[in-house]
Amino acid sequence: NAGVMQNPRHLVRRRGQEARLRCSPMKGHSHVYWYRQLPEEGLKFMVYLQKENIIDESGMPKERFSAEFPKEGPSILRIQQVVRGDSAAYFCASSLGQNSYNEQFFGPGTRLTVL
Amino acid sequence: QQPVQSPQAVILREGEDAVINCSSSKALYSVHWYRQKHGEAPVFLMILLKGGEQKGHDKISASFNEKKQQSSLYLTASQLSYSGTYFCGTQKYGNKLVFGAGTILRVKS
Numbered sequence: 001n002a003g004v005m006q007n008p009r010h011l012v013r014r015r016g017q018e019a020r021l022r023c024s025p026m027k028g029h030s031h032v033y034w035y036r037q038l039p040e041e042g043l044k045f046m047v048y049l050q051k052e053n054i055i056d057e058s059g060m061p062k063e064r065f066s067a068e069f070p071k072e073g074p075s076i077l078r079i080q081q082v083v084r085g086d087s088a089a090y091f092c093a094s095s096l097g098q099n100s101y102n103e104q105f106f107g108p109g110t111r112l113t114v115l
Numbered sequence: 116q117q118p119v120q121s122p123q124a125v126i127l128r129e130g131e132d133a134v135i136n137c138s139s140s141k142a143l144y145s146v147h148w149y150r151q152k153h154g155e156a157p158v159f160l161m162i163l164l165k166g167g168e169q170k171g172h173d174k175i176s177a178s179f180n181e182k183k184q185q186s187s188l189y190l191t192a193s194q195l196s197y198s199g200t201y202f203c204g205t206q207k208y209g210n211k212l213v214f215g216a217g218t219i220l221r222v223k224s
Contacts (some may be wrong), residue, residue, distance in 0.1 A: 029220065031210060042117075042202060043157065043214040056211055091156060095210065101164060103147065103171075106156040 002027065004094050004107035005074075012113045013092060013108040019086070021110045025094030032075045034067060037089045049075060083115045116141065118205045118213035127222050128191045134216045137203030138185040146179055146186040147204040147212055150197075157202060161188070193222045 005024040013019050027031050036048040049069040058066065065081075068077040073089040079086055089111050093104035118139040125133055137146060148171070149157035161171030163179035167168045171177075176189045178223055190197055200219050204212035 033210065033212075035214075042216045043204075043212075045213060046213050048210055058211070069215060101145075101162065101168070102210075103159045103162055104210075106149075106157050 002090060003115075004029075006090075006092050006107035006110050009108060010111045011112070012115065013024070014115050015035060016081050019082050019090075019112055021077040021079075021090050021112070022074040023092030023107055024074045025092075025095045026105055029094035029096055029105075031095045031102075032069050032095065033093045033095075034075075035076050035081060035091045035093065036107075037109075038086075042113055043091065046077070046096050054101050072089055079112075082112075087114045116169060116211065117213055118196055118215040120201075120203060120218050122218060123216075124219040125213055125221070126148050127220070129194060129222055130192055131222075133190045133220060134202075135188040135220070136185065136216055137187070137205070138183070139205050140203075140209055142185065143181075143184055143205050143207060145206045146177075146188075147206065148175075148177060148188050149202045149204065150199045151217075152199040160201075162171070190220070193220075195222050195224060199224045 004023045035043040037043050045059040047060050047067045064079045064080045089109045091109045092107045093103045095102040116135050121136045149162040151157040161177050179186045200217040202214045202217050204214045
């Protein structure tokens with residue numbers, strides 16, 4: 001029973017490059033969330049997606065960041081022209097449904113380091 | 116909008132009890148509790164819903180005071196494995212969880 005999968009687990013980019021983070025939700029889950037965690041800080045919501053739809057992107061920076069969850073394949077968080085401040089752990093979570101009774105299961109995270 | 120957790124950190128000896136609190140200034144539908152060990156993903160512990168329904172871990176208990184918009188997580192007879200950072204996530208509507216800054220719990224032998 002595979003959990004939420006994320007890859008890569010560690011990603012190093014130089015300033016100005018693009019970072020692509022992938023998330024495969026748990027089997028049967030169609031709701032995906034992305035959170036960012038800066039060192040020694042809490043989790044900050046970024047975006048909530050269902051298949052082919054962005055439901056809530058209120059936590060996404062206006063520029064350089066985008067997310068998608070296509071009909072087939074994993075959800076992708078893309079960061080263009082990365083800067084040092086983008087260095088963080090990016091966690092993906094998935095849930096079975098959309099009501100408050102559904103817990104979110106987190107993946108192992110992608111640690112992004114921008115040099 | 117971010118819920119406030121207290122205390123920020125607590126150190127216990129094995130077998131001692133702890134209470135972690137989470138409060139919000141906004142009306143809530145639910146409170147979700149997670150534990151995160153250093154370098155790992157947050158692990159789901161419990162959900163508390165408006166109306167008193169709960170879902171989660173057998174060995175962990177929690178309460179949700181709807182009037183005060185507060186939740187408390189009770190850790191009894193602590194074990195070394197309880198060490199980590201505990202986060203509460205609050206939910207007003209929809210599915211967005213807003214997390215508190217975390218409470219660091221360290222259990223010593």
